Amino acid sequence: MINGKKIALYVTGGIAVYKTVDLLRELIKYGAEVRVAMTKGAAEFVTPLTFQILSKHTVYIDTYAEDDPSIVNHINLADWADFSLVAPLTANTLAKMAHGIADNFVTSALLAVTRPIFTVPAMNGNMYRNTVTQENIEKLSNRGIYVMTPDTGFLAEGYSGEGRFPEKSRIIHELEAFMREKSESLPLKGRKILVTAGGTKERIDPVRYISNDSSGKMGHALAVEAWKRGADVVLISASQLDTPDYITRIPVESAEEMQKTVFDEFDDADAVIMAAAVSDYAPATVEKQKMKKKDTLTLSFKKNPDILRSLGEMKKTNQVLIGFAAETEDLIQYAEKKLNDKNADLIIANDVGKKDRGFNVDENEVTLLSRQSEPVTISLRSKSEISVEVIDWLVKNMN
Numbered sequence: 001m002i003n004g005k006k007i008a009l010y011v012t013g014g015i016a017v018y019k020t021v022d023l024l025r026e027l028i029k030y031g032a033e034v035r036v037a038m039t040k041g042a043a044e045f046v047t048p049l050t051f052q053i054l055s056k057h058t059v060y061i062d063t064y065a066e067d068d069p070s071i072v073n074h075i076n077l078a079d080w081a082d083f084s085l086v087a088p089l090t091a092n093t094l095a096k097m098a099h100g101i102a103d104n105f106v107t108s109a110l111l112a113v114t115r116p117i118f119t120v121p122a123m124n125g126n127m128y129r130n131t132v133t134q135e136n137i138e139k140l141s142n143r144g145i146y147v148m149t150p151d152t153g154f155l156a157e158g159y160s161g162e163g164r165f166p167e168k169s170r171i172i173h174e175l176e177a178f179m180r181e182k183s184e185s186l187p188l189k190g191r192k193i194l195v196t197a198g199g200t201k202e203r204i205d206p207v208r209y210i211s212n213d214s215s216g217k218m219g220h221a222l223a224v225e226a227w228k229r230g231a232d233v234v235l236i237s238a239s240q241l242d243t244p245d246y247i248t249r250i251p252v253e254s255a256e257e258m259q260k261t262v263f264d265e266f267d268d269a270d271a272v273i274m275a276a277a278v279s280d281y282a283p284a285t286v287e288k289q290k291m292k293k294k295d296t297l298t299l300s301f302k303k304n305p306d307i308l309r310s311l312g313e314m315k316k317t318n319q320v321l322i323g324f325a326a327e328t329e330d331l332i333q334y335a336e337k338k339l340n341d342k343n344a345d346l347i348i349a350n351d352v353g354k355k356d357r358g359f360n361v362d363e364n365e366v367t368l369l370s371r372q373s374e375p376v377t378i379s380l381r382s383k384s385e386i387s388v389e390v391i392d393w394l395v396k397n398m399n
């Protein structure tokens with residue numbers, strides 16, 4: 001969502017300015033092009049030089065420092081940006097924005113912005129709760145400006161309260177959700193995509209289970225990428241990983257539970273990505289009480305449902321079915337067999353026999369096998385980057 005966006009970052013004079021330095025680095029890491037404007041108050045806390053070095057661009061502070069006669073800097077910045085981000089937003093600048101005051105570079109530029117504005121207020125708890133501040137927030141919200149709710153916690157004043165600058169990850173997540181809402185042409189808009197993730201757990205008794213090394217990272221990355229392209233994502237996950245609030249997540253534990261949930265959600269789904277490592281077997285009986293220690297233990301297993309196969313049999317012509325083949329040998333042969341046996345549209349083959357890729361790590365190398373084209377290998381890279389390629393394939397192959 002953030003990648004490739006032009007973001008004007010407006011920084012105002014609160015104690016949290018130092019946290020905005022880190023936020024700027026994160027935006028750049030996500031692939032945004034960022035230009036910074038500061039109030040004189042903000043420059044009391046962190047020097048403009050810091051922001052200049054990180055953004056690799058002049059920082060705007062003085063409305064009248066017009067170095068280029070062919071443009072007016074504050075109007076130019078307002079027009080340049082796809083998104084404007086005010087972080088931190090002081091009570092003072094908030095009040096000015098609410099009332100259309102344009103008495104410095106930041107407020108003048110913000111008044112000229114016609115594209116979406118996202119703000120991150122941060123201030124003392126009493127300032128935040130003050131009726132006039134709340135009225136100003138309401139005014140901004142009513143105009144379509146996004147106003148984040150600050151965190152509650154330890155404030156610079158030495159006591160706990162509302163008004164803290166939110167955690168960077170929360171800002172990024174809410175900003176991405178805001179950007180998605182404002183984007184008009186997303187290729188998967190209105191499409192429902194089911195994604196399964198994680199290794200299922202098959203209970204032996206109330207405190208013990210059998211599982212596998214799948215962490216759920218691949219499935220979760222795919223869910224986030226599909227969401228970024230506009231899809232309504234339902235993530236059915238057996239993983240312990242967190243997900244952003246904007247992803248609809250249904251937690252499951254066993255293969256049977258996963259099957260039931262997938263079937264419940266399948267009928268109106270446009271695509272299913274089975275990234276979960278579903279256990280092939282489950283204990284034939286689940287003990288009601290914790291088993292007592294014995295000299296030896298023999299367990300007998302029953303075969304679990306083959307969810308991918310069932311989906312391949314059930315799927316309608318307009319539904320796209322994607323599965324994974326996690327193998328430690330003869331990867332491509334097994335994956336090709338799976339593609340045909342299970343009536344899948346795409347099989348993503350990955351080698352789970354190496355320590356640096358596949359299960360339980362951040363990176364993967366995969367080969368995409370479909371009936372339409374020759375196998376395509378995506379070399380070792382982060383699971384988020386792999387997800388971009390997989391969802392690109394999905395976008396191209398969805399009618």
Ligand SMILES: Cc1cc2nc3c(=O)[nH]c(=O)nc-3n(C[C@H](O)[C@H](O)[C@H](O)COP(=O)(O)O)c2cc1C
Pocket residue numbers: 011012013014015016039040041042089090091092093094122123124127
């Ligand atoms: C040490 C210190 C910390 C401050 N922290 C905040 C803050 O977190 N939030 C806020 O709204 N104002 C804060 N202020 C007050 C603002 O700096 C002041 O209202 C100023 O006029 C804001 O100007 P600006 O909005 O143009 O940056 C702080 C002031 C000082 C001296």
